[in-house]
Amino acid sequence: MIEVTFHNNLRVMDNAVFASAMRKATVIAVAQTPSLETAQDIFRYLQLQRLHKELAMLGVPLVLRDEVEEDAASLLYDSSELTTKQGTPYKMFTPFYKACRQQKVRELIAKPAPQKAPYETEFPQLALPQWAQKLADVWSQDVREVVEGFAVEYYGLGRDFPSTNAVSRLSPYLAVGAVSPVQLYQRFGHNASFIRQLIWRDFAYYTQRYYPTLASEPLREQFAKFPYQRDVAIQRVWQRGETGYPLVDAGMHELYATGYMHNRVRMVCTSFFTKHLLQPWQDGLHYFATHLVDYDEASNALNWQWVAGTGVDASPYFRVFNPTIQQKKFEADAYVAKWLPADYTAQPIVDHKTARERALRAYETIKGEN
Incomplete structure (x- = not known):
């Protein structure tokens, strides 16, 4: 039996660790019980409810625990070995962007076959604080609805205009891994403006890898x-x-x-x-x-x-x-x-x-x- 942690990759599609485990042995999924203290805690809980249903259809139970090790977030490109010609980390986005675009995006990983019949289990129902109900009303559990509703052809020219409906609103789903950058690339890869923003996200992780205090100390x-x-x-x-x-x-x-x-x-x-x-x-x-x-x-x-x-x-x-x-x-x-x-x-x-x-x-x- 293999335990697979779901934290920053709350999906069954394009999930390499999960797919590999499903080929080897019986799988149990584990995730951390959200604290429900922050807005993202609430969103994560809603996504865990959706994930529980998807895992059940594959015969996989989802168990919540007080603490789990975080899995790595999915990125569009493998930038771990990218450096400038001088062998130093990129500090400017445009050269980093161009270097990434010289690489191939990996292939999408298929959803694994079920390990047995649908698994019937109750998902723990946590009491949402009163302030959180409005978030549950705003955000769809199913990222596919958000993807289908995104008119990417308006993104490049319209993304800076707050009164228009030109942005994707996919960032919360990317943040918890309900959808992967590679999935979005497969759907919207023809739109350079949108892909540039996915690579900006890669650049953030790349920068944090070299500068772990990114969230607390100025880089200059x-x-x-x-x-x-x-x-x-x-x-x-x-x-x-x-x-x-x-x-x-x-x-x-x-x-x-x-x-x-x-x-x-x-x-x-x-x-x-x-x-x-x-x-x-x-x-x-x-x-x-x-x-x-x-x-x-x-x-x-x-x-x-x-x-x-x-x-x-x-x-x-x-x-x-x-x-x-x-x-x-x-x-x-x-x-x-x-x-x-x-x-x-x-x-x-x-x-x-x-x-x-x-x-x-x-x-x-x-x-x-x-």
Whole structure:
């Protein structure tokens, strides 16, 4: 008998370890009991319910335990041996992207044949906290429905426009491994814009492998001395979506309601937090870790460091998003109207010009540091 752990690969299709085990012996699936403390815990529990049914059809029981070893997340390419011509890790995404594209994507691994008749077993029913029910109402258990509903032909031009339905909303399913990048490549590989984002996810894992402290320490060492002005009260205003900048506040309301935030709006919200408010990016990262259904340690850390200007291939620190201009440029009025409460009257807690100048002055204090 072989036990197979399901943690970051909650699927029966394109699962190499599971398929191999099923060929060798009787299999029992084990997974960790979700704590139900974070948004992703709730999403993971919903996906475990779906996985339980799929495993049962293959004659495989699923057992929940208090603690299991995490399995490795699936990536699109094997980048373990990719380095620059100098033999150093890639720190810029575009060369990494080009190097990946020189490789072949592995073949899809078929779902294994059943080991016996469908297995009848009860799945442990955990009591969802009251706040979590809204997440269960938003997210489908079946990733196939999400894949079928994704019109990839609109992705390249529309992904930056929050009011349109151009993004895939597949990131939560990728985060827990309900679908693999190779499965998505098989379906959407003709769309370069979408595949580029899958490779950005690979780049996050690649970076974290070489820099294990990606989620806690700036990769550009001079930012360790950056004069952030941690203020718990001002962070709570940002968290509640009461900054007085409609696009920022709409994003935070979407996050609270759904466990998700449109990618363009995430950039605006994270830039506002780290630059307008001069709050440490690590604090924002931890808040997202608790509230995002698609939380992924490597991707979340890489993205926060990118916006904060502290990481590899990061946005220049002097690039400070103006939330008002971003709302207009990306035609986000309908998005804002959808997510802001009807009684929204928040006034700006900082002036954009003044906050930008303050951020740039702060940057000048560490600009010459090595």
